[in-house]
């Protein structure tokens with residue numbers, strides 16, 4: 001097990017830092033004193049994230065699906081990280097869309113790429129470069145153990161992430177810990193029906209929709225806890241206890 005002191009500030013890279021969950025994690029962890037670098041495509045959204053906090057963030061704009069831009073992102077992360085200190089990578093990348101029967105195959109492949117392939121390739125890329133005490137945290141989904149019908153590529157990708165968390169945790173132990181959060185129902189779309197909050201809350205045992213900072217709290221717990229690896233932690237008010 002790593003001898004890293006759980007109070008030591010860490011260097012943290014958040015891939016997908018500008019979505020509701022990535023930004024909640026970024027703000028929470030930066031406020032806790034960690035050095036945070038943020039990766040996303042939109043420079044404007046990265047700057048908007050920086051405007052919400054005083055600690056200086058490392059802002060790295062680029063498209064991970066573009067091989068040349070990915071090389072540039074790796075170089076910027078390499079400049080941000082001190083190689084002698086442990087680093088934590090959060091993979092908050094994702095895209096939540098349906099991939100209907102008989103639908104567009106390219107769109108289904110793209111869903112697999114952003115939800116599974118890229119987080120996996122990034123972890124495989126960085127694992128041999130991390131100092132002992134490094135960590136990966138993947139973002140799965142509370143429905144990963146009992147997905148409902150539809151959202152085929154998304155569900156397959158998230159199940160893949162849960163498997164990856166467990167296999168990688170074993171490959172990289174004891175030097176590097178690998179865990180995942182599995183968020184439940186959180187932010188509703190602005191286009192949601194007026195009664196959506198009430199209807200979704202009724203399906204959640206704790207009777208309310210989650211807040212993005214609940215995920216940030218869980219991520220910090222996983223990062224801080226020295227004896228956890230291979231865990232896929234539902235953060236969902238009990239939503240995953242139901243069969244959907």
Ligand SMILES: NC(=O)c1ccc[n+]([C@@H]2O[C@H](COP(=O)([O-])OP(=O)(O)OC[C@H]3O[C@@H](n4cnc5c(N)ncnc54)[C@H](OP(=O)(O)O)[C@@H]3O)[C@@H](O)[C@H]2O)c1
Pocket residue numbers: 015016017018019020021022023039040041042043045062063064065091092093094095096114139140141142182183184185186187
């Ligand atoms: N929010 C929820 O209710 C919920 C529930 C269950 C699971 N999750 C999972 O939790 C994670 C975070 O969720 P979220 O709602 O915050 O996600 P989101 O709103 O979809 O944000 C995704 C993030 O990834 C970045 N990104 C997307 N494509 C990229 C690319 N090609 N290269 C670089 N960056 C890219 C986006 O920024 P740019 O667009 O600027 O690139 C954004 O920062 C996802 O894995 C999601 O599946 C979320």
